[in-house]
Amino acid sequence: MSTVLVPLAHGCEELEAVTVIDLLRRAGVSVTVAGLEAGPVTASRGVVLLPETTLNDILDQDxxxxxxxxxxxxxxxxxxxxxxxxxxxxxxxxGRFVAAICAAPRVLVSAGLLKDREATAYPGILDDQPEIRLSSAAVVRDGTFITSRGPGTAIDFTLSLIEILCGHEQRDTVEKALQRS
Structure with a gap:
């Protein structure tokens, strides 16, 4: 079973966080939700999310x-x-996968991980990064890095993650159950 860490910080975009957690779990992925600190996380629109653990408690896990x-x-x-x-x-x-959506690709830039790579993000977030090949696509994969644009692309983003982790058939199964078309 694939394992995924979703770290949550105050001010996160709840639609993106919950979509990622929910759809990955529907696909059978083991998802660990960790707060930067103990306690509830208040998301950007005031929704309160309760991480299962803290980042410190899982830092040694793979x-x-x-x-x-x-x-x-x-x-x-x-x-x-x-x-x-x-x-x-x-x-x-x-060589493990790192994914970020909306404003979070900026975190990858700060960690020095997107230089000379193709990526996407919420409009304006990466505009000052000439070393990145900026795309307007909803989801971009460059090697083990996956980026996406924002709340409206959260389902497509997560379905891409499911395909990477579980294969095309599992992605199709999860997407069909969503009744998107």
Whole structure:
């Protein structure tokens, strides 16, 4: 079974966080939701999310993928946390998957991981990064890095993650149950 870490910070985008957690679990992925600190996380629109654990409690664990939800406030808090940067660099060095949506690709930039790569993000978030090949696509994969634009692309983003972790058939099964068409 694939394992994914979703770190949550105050100000995260709740639609992105919950979509990622929910759809990955529907696909049978083991998802660990960790707060930067103990206690509830207040998301960008006031929704209160309750992480299962803290980042400190799981830092020594191995995961197949780390997924960073966006939301400007949450992304700024993730970006300022040295533990997150170290975790992302370790994941990249090990050839594991790192995914970020909305404002969170900026965290990957700060960790030094998107130089000379193709990526996407919420409009304006990566515009000052000439070393990135900026795309307007909803979801971009460049090697083990997956990025996406924002709340409206959260389902497509997560379905892409499911395909990477579980295969095309599992992605199709989850998408069919969503009744998107």
């Amino acid at each position: 995961f197949d993928m780390v997924v960073l939800p966006g939301g400007l406030g949450g992304a700024q808090r993730l970006e300022a946390d040295r533990r997150i940067a170290a975790l992302l660099r370790r994941m990249a060095e090990q």
